[in-house]
Structure formats: C-alpha cells, structure tokens
Amino acid sequence: MYKLLLCWRYLRTRYIALASIISVTLGVATMIVVNAVMAGFSHEMQDRIHGILSDVVFESRNLDGAQDPEQHMARIREVAGEYIAGMSPTAHVPAAMQYYVGGQHRTQQVNLIGIDPKSYATVSDFGQYLQHPENREELDFELKEGGYDVLDHQTDDPTKVQPREDMRRAGWEHRRLMAQYRQPVVAPPSYASEKKEAAEDADAAPLPADPFANSTSSQQSVFDPAKETHTGCVPGISLCSFRNTAGVDQFFCVPGDDVTIMFPSAGQKPEPRSAKLTITDFYESKMQEYDQSFVFLPLDQMQQMRGLVDPITKVANFNSIQIRLKEGVEPAMVRDLLRNSFPEQFYVVSTWQDKQGALLAAVQMETMVLNVLLFLIIAVAGFGILAIFLMIVVEKTRDIGILKSLGASGNGVMGIFLSYGLTLGAVGAGIGVVGGLLFVDQINEIADVLGWLTGTPVFDPSVYYFYKIPAIVEPVTVASVAAGAMLIAVLASVLPAWRAASLHPVQALRWE
Secondary structure, eight states: OHHHHHHHHHHHHOTTHHHHHHHHHHHHHHHHHHHHHHHHHHHHHHHHHHHHSOSEEEEESSTTOEEOHHHHHHHHHHHHGGGEEEEEEEEEEEEEEEEEETTEEEEEEEEEEEEOHHHHTTTSOGGGGBSSHHHHHOOOOOOOSSOOOSSOTTOSOGGGOOOOGGGGGOSHHHHHHHHTTSOOEEEOOOHHHHHHHHHHHHHHSOOOSSTTSSOHHHHOEEEOTTTOOOEEEEEBGGGSEEEOTTSOEEESOOBTBEEEEEEEOSSSSOOEEEEEEEEOOOBOOSOHHHHTTEEEEEHHHHHHHHTOBOTTTOOBEESEEEEEEOTTOOHHHHHHHHHHHSOTTTEEEEEHHHHTHHHHHHHHHHHHHHHHHHHHHHHHHHHHHHHHHHHHHHHTHHHHHHHHHTTOOHHHHHHHHHHHHHHHHHHHHHHHHHHHHHHHHTHHHHHHHHHHHHSSOSSOHHHHSOSSOOOOOOHHHHHHHHHHHHHHHHHHTHHHHHHHHTOOHHHHHTOO
C-alpha cells in the first residue's frame, strides 16, 4: 500500500514530471494522427487503383493480343472457376489523341482501351467514376441529351466543391450548336459497317453482273454531326480539362465534341491509322496516372479499327482478361493457379497489387520511416523520465534509507519507481490517445481554421484531387502506440529504481 501512496504523492507534488507527461502525450498524439492520415491516404489510393484494376489480370505478351477470348475464359473457368465472380476481355494499345482548341490542334499521348460495357462492370468499379448518372447505372457509350454532373458526385460535402460550369453545355445540345459552324462531311462508311454490309450482301444476294456496280462513290454518305455521332469514347477527365489556381475545373472539350485518335494497326507490318471518336462521358478516378492517360471505347469497335478480327474466321484478338474474384478469395492464390496452367512465354498473370507493387511498397516504406522518426519523440520523453528519476533518487536518498530501516525490501523500493514510471507513461499515453483521436475526428475543420489564419490552404484539393483529408483510425495501431509509450516509460525508470533498491540503509541515512 505504501508504494501506491508514495507514487501518488510524487505524481502530485513533482511538477517536473509534468514535462515527461507532456512529451509522452505529444508523441502518442502525433503518431496516432500521422498513422490515421497515412492509412487514409493508403486506403484511398488502393481503393481507386482497385477501382480500375480487377483482382487478377490475365494478359497476352503480344501487343496484338491472343485469339479468341471466349476460349481463354473457358479455360480459366476450368482452372479456377470456383473462385471467380466475373471476367471481361479488353484490348488496349498506345495511341495519341488530338482535338482542336484555342486555334490550334492539341495532341496528347494516351492508352486506348476497348472494353465490353456489360461485362466490364462486373470486374471493376469503373462505372462509379463516370460523370453521367445513367452511365453509372449502365454504360452504353451513347451521347446523352444532357444531365452531366456539374458538381463532383464523389464528394461528401457539396459546399466545398467548385461547379464545373463547362459541363452545363455537355450533350446533344452542345453538339447541335457546334454543328452549325461545321460543313456536312462526306465520308465512306466505317470499316465495321463496310464488312457487315459485305457479309450481308454475300449471304442475301448473288454477285451483280457488273463488278463495278457498287462503286466507292455510291457507298459514300453524308455525315450530319447535328444528328449523328462517331463511335463513343470515355476519356480520362484530365485529358480534356485542367484545374486552375482558383480550384475550378476548365474544359478544353466536353461530351458531344469529337476527337481524333491515332494508333498503329495490328499485323506483321503495322500501319498508322486514325479514327474520329465522339466524347460521350468522362472518367475520373482522381488518380492522375489514369485520368490523364486512359481513353475507353467499345471493345468490338476497338478490335475492328485495329484489325484484330480475322477476316475469315471472324475470331477477334484480346490483350487482357480482367478477373473479379469472389469475396474472401486470395488473389495471389488464383494468380499462381493460372500461372501454372498457362505458358509464361505467352501470358502474364498478376494481381492488382503486383501491377502497382512499387507504389504500394513506397507508401508502406514511407509510413514505416515516419513511425520510426516519430517514435523518437517518445524516446526523448523516456530520457527525460530517466533524468528525473535519477534526480529523485539522489534527492530522496535519506528517505529511501528510512523506508529500508522500517522494513521495506529492495523490491518494494524498486516497485515504487517502476510504478511511478508506469503511471507517467499511462497518464501521458491516455491523454495522447484521447487528444489524437479528437484531432483526427476534427482534422478537416482544424485544417480549414489553419488555412483561414495563414491565408494558404493546408490541404489544397487542386494538388491532391481530394476535397477532405482522408483519415482511418486502426485500433491495433492506437493500442500499439499507447503500449509502446508505457513500455518506454517503464524501461526508463528501471535504472533509477535499481539504484534506489541497491542503497544500503546505513549509507543512505548518513547521506548529506
């Protein structure tokens, strides 16, 4: 009992111990806030990466892809069908996108990706990043009459979102208005329609007597941009816009405008090809790596334009198959199954973590380094406790001698200082945990106040493309930080406690 009484007395009367408590408190609170913010950023980043990349990606090493996606998907089902929730083939190729703005042509490097709108929604969260509500329900690559998002639908607080005024004119109304300044274009039918018409004619009617009856000029049609569109496409929003210094998104083109895509054809001797596409929506994952490089279009049109369809067998090529797994299935396990079933010289199988392994590893390393550096703050508090306790032992040498002469054991004296150190650590860690959790809960409000006081936003959405600071509190991390702080406080009190316990009563009483 005397140990607790003395420990409580020292805690109340030794105000110098308050410095140690404050050091522990600041260290614990800082570590909780930093870990919560880092966990929030990491989760947000992984969630958005996973939104475009499926659980497992099955890819062909050939730029022109592999033949017959249905046959490959059937084989994949034989190997790992019990773990798979959905699959969707895609085709992709490096390309360049060009559009006319400000009196000049603007050209940007892009990745042209052909997707199946129906099955692609089953393997990724692609739909939730689109700007038209109907497309978020079901993408059809058709231009809408209007109704595109003027406010960012991904934010939780619309009051902090700058309106995208240019999106008010997006859709058919904008296209009809722009068509007034264009001349009708005389253009031959597309490659896809030309092949379809040729096949239908071959099946439905005999060859004409005159081989020149269907001339090129007779197949030409007048393309009316006020009533027709080219093949629809969905580019990343950053390809057609930028965020100015005021945090407002300004657009070079909007849904309803046409762009030109240039890409290489498939085959042994690739040739440059180009195609007109009509923007029907924008994709915004808030990951610049995707938003400023991806352009999506229908898979069948992509295959026709690149020449990925065999003219005899009508079998098309694909570049990858996106695979979504059932809940709870480990992607690495399915990846290994597929790697063992398909030759590695022709196919690459990887998980979404493998695709972004370097980025995820960098974030993890940064978090670890920050934790080590911040834990030094608590270590400094530990050295403070060590110095204070050594001073107390020197100052209370005669008192320690009296306690021992009255029958207190060495372990009892040692327990006084160890209990004192544990108490300091517990009080500091407890206050730090409460303060850190309160700070995390109000972190965006605090950032707004600091931004108002300094005149500079602490968290600039134009840099991060997030409208609030993401933070996730992990109970295991909080408990580990608090336990570590108390352990350091106890370890710092071991040496003074051992010194006090080893004092001889007679020598202690003779201390001057």
